[in-house]
Amino acid sequence: MTANFSALLLDIEGTVCPISFVKETLFPYFLQQADSLPHSKDLHIRSLLQKFEVDDVVAHIRSLVSQDIKDPVLKELQGLVWLNGYASGEITAPVYTDAINYIQTTEKPVYIYSSGSVKAQKLLFQYVAGDQGTIDLRPKLQNYYDINTSGTKTNSQSYMKIANDIGLPPAEILFLSDNSLELDAAKDAGLQVKLVIRPGNAPVDYQGKYDIVTNFNVL
């Protein structure tokens, strides 16, 4: 069924790119740099490390990553570290082809809401893997929201805040995610929602509550 919506709000991991990219490429790249972070000369990195307020910052970081805890300071830090991986060509983002095509061709405004920091989101969409080299999708994206700017993705107030910032009634915004708790929160805020199922996503017990999207061609 085609939803009638004026703007699209997209999750990233498990929605526009495989979960394996985050777990098997981005997180290991970040962890490789973890030991050197306390010795960094980058003032932004140093100030973020202080915010953890723990004695063993490296052990703390490793623990957060291993449990996939969506900690706002960790997410900010990851964005700064991934910059080097993308800029050196070591990392490119495997955004699904149907998502690339949709973002490139739709006339509707497209927004991003991810637990990854806005900086990390912009990097991912700047360095999208394409047949002829990387594709920069940033000019096609209206705005980015993260857990620092907008709150956690399982809280309905976060979606109200985002709808207010977009400047549309919540009912005119379609949110796509692989996570049913996020969809529940967005639905409570009045947004339209659809569950994205991609290869490698964890099975979701959605009990028929949501329309399913497996390919953005159907939007």
Ligand SMILES: CSCCC(=O)C(=O)COP(=O)(O)O
């Ligand atoms: C923005 S790329 C990094 C992805 C990430 O760190 C993450 O936690 C993904 O969460 P999402 O909300 O996009 O499922």
Ligand SMILES: [Mg+2]
């Ligand atoms: Mg997700």
